[in-house]
């Protein structure tokens with residue numbers, strides 16, 4: 001066997017030096033479940049869901065952080081692997097208020113747990129991540145039961161004192177994806193692991209609320225969080241299991257970076273924005289404006305009808321009336337004062353197609369080159 | 378940008394000047410922060426304010442506002458004197474070095490320190506770091522262009538990059554960061570008074586004839602039109618009668634707002650097409666409601682020249698129409714029928730008349746955008762410009778001398794004012810100020826002022842200030858900040874109340890006609 005080959009599930013594959021087992025597997029279409037692994041950041045090996053069996057190794061290894069080596073013989077779904085993943089999932093589920101899918105608890109402890117979990121006023125409804133939760137997905141896939149570890153007491157209060165992000169650390173599984181996203185992807189260095197042992201918690205400097213910290217509300221952590229521990233405020237108000245939401249891939253309309261984003265749409269309203277992960281320039285990242293500044297689209301102040309000013313005040317008009325008036329006035333001014341007495345200001349905000357037509361209109365219809373936009377301003 | 382955004386992480390040295398990157402181009406700034414934190418790149422920041430990205434910098438040079446040509450020439454002086462430039466590159470790919478050498482001769486570090494205030498040791502160190510880098514990337518934004526010497530500033534940065542062989546290589550380049558989502562596209566599409574799409578000149582007979590044929594018109598005008606900034610002058614003088622504004626709000630973004638208002642009121646006819654009743658729309662005779670980006674199909678071009686899709690997610694409110702539909706409606710009524718089934722059909726026409734867009738169509742943009750120039754449908758696009766040679770042959774050095782800003786401080790107006798944006802708002806705020814949370818984080822206009830100046834003028838943090846220039850006065854809240862350097866204050870221009878552009882100077886760069894937003898002289902006092 002050549003130097004740079006290994007075997008996964010009885011098939012041979014090649015790899016590049018430096019690649020992890022996970023990367024080799026993904027390249028070849030073999031799916032290994034992950035939870036804490038964040039693309040673009042260094043692997044932490046925190047969740048131990050990506051465990052695989054390597055022939056000759058005593059313990060199972062984490063695929064996300066173990067480098068591929070030549071002649072490795074790897075099993076990604078052996079019974080031992082499956083059992084270990086299930087065990088780890090049970091540990092994670094029992095670590096907090098994961099009251100969505102708990103199976104296997106006897107009636108009394110089930111009721112106790114539900115009551116305790118729903119104690120907080122923010123927990124009266126379904127978990128906002130319901131239906132869009134990596135932990136829940138995996139729990140279903142691995143048919144996890146909850147009777148091995150009784151649910152832990154989780155005392156973290158819910159933080160809502162900022163305009164955009166709800167931090168519900170009672171549902172945090174300490175996977176560290178948010179920390180990676182903040183420190184290694186956006187490099188805002190606002191959050192990290194704090195305290196030790198059972199006190200462990202994701203904290204800002206000095207364990208302050210986000211709004212009093214270095215946080216700039218890019219929301220990278222919210223997008224990275226696999227569970228319902230970090231969610232947007234808007235999601236908290238319209239929680240979980242939304243099957244009518246459609247996602248539309250488009251380009252951010254603020255700055256010139258041109259981040260690729262999904263508009264999450266429900267009933268003709270934008271309800272959430274997320275970054276598109278598999279493509280540049282942003283690879284899933286967004287800033288506070290791109291991610292949270294979408295209310296203007298649905299604003300009641302949007303103009304809905306053409307307006308004509310009469311005696312100093314606007315009145316509503318039909319398109320036909322408004323367009324006739326514009327046509328008539330522009331034509332007359334063109335005739336009386338010449339095409340160069342008219343100017344069209346197109347825009348850095350509208351599309352290429354619209355700018356193209358605006359300059360074509362100015363040149364071919366009005367007959368002047370008086371067209372510009374405010375790029376300079 | 379000459380180089381793609383992803384190249385930033387491949388640079389050995391990054392020079393940022395006139396760009397408050399973390400606040401104005403946040404996602405791009407993470408490329409810089411990652412390059413420095415994880416890839417060993419060195420960052421040099423040259424900016425009048427101690428902006429947040431300086432936290433990642435090896436060196437922060439603080440220049441006096443409006444003295445950019447001086448420090449750039451100063452760096453080149455050091456590089457020439459110490460023979461640190463890329464000799465082979467300069468010899469084979471550029472012309473004009475001798476002239477440049479002559480001009481930068483007098484810009485000794487001592488001389489530059491006198492003008493710019495940058496300590497000579499720092500300047501020399503920056504020059505050495507920059508010149509020694511195998512690949513150095515220059516990033517700049519409006520802090521470089523919004524000056525009477527804006528064009529000179531840009532050319533000077535290009536000189537510096539070429540001198541060190543940094544144009545046309547991976548991780549290098551001269552990279553302007555565009556402030557608005559589709560500035561690049563508006564320019565590419567011929568939304569400029571002197572060119573058609575793809576920068577084809579209107580005063581070129583051959584090009585004009587080709588466009589006449591494509592558009593089916595007899596004669597297209599040959600004389601370049603007015604720029605937006607001169608347009609205001611002409612309106613004020615009464616030479617301009619009608620203005621059709623599509624999606625712009627010059628009543629908040631124009632320099633010298635008092636003058637802008639008079640100019641617009643002086644028009645016989647003003648049409649404004651927008652999604653909101655903006656300050657500008659209020660002055661209009663007719664207002665036409667349009668669709669927002671979420672309500673239409675089309676494309677934007679980002680700062681790295683990448684053409685990317687915009688897709689319709691929802692229906693526009695009420696009877697609002699897409700901008701292109703409205704233009705088609707008007708053209709038809711004015712005797713020039715246009716017919717397009719959709720935005721895609723318009724792009725097909727753009728590709729047909731624009732060499733650099735020839736290979737672009739919606740099918741190819743489905744999953745990812747394409748960097749123009751893209752001359753044919755089998756061309757992959759051009760992420761990096763000028764790779765083997767400059768698009769115009771040899772790279773030309775421009776020998777440029779420093780000229781001081783149009784307005785200097787004096788006894789009456791002792792402080793410099795510079796303007797810009799903040800993280801939580803965008804441009805004139807028509808969009809961001811509809812999001813309650815953004816207003817909560819950044820509710821109102823403010824004057825950022827240094828501790829020293831605050832002491833001099835007996836100003837306490839949070840107090841109301843009156844700020845006046847020769848053109849007008851506004852009130853805003855004082856914010857004492859470590860970011861400010863004594864002698865210069867900063868005001869964001871987003872807010873209609875406390876609008877910075879009441880104060881700014883409309884003095885123009887003679888070539889690009891960009892107003893000098895970044896420098897004017899003001900005085901501050903406590904508000905009554």
Ligand code: SF4
Nearest residue numbers: 172173175176178225
């Ligand atoms: S908040 Fe979310 S992303 Fe962060 S550690 Fe907890 S579960 Fe993971």
Ligand code: SF4
Nearest residue numbers: 252254255259287290
């Ligand atoms: S998300 Fe932020 S950085 Fe990205 S394009 Fe929008 S405004 Fe720019």
Ligand code: FES
Nearest residue numbers: 036045047048064
């Ligand atoms: S995904 Fe590998 S340890 Fe979490």
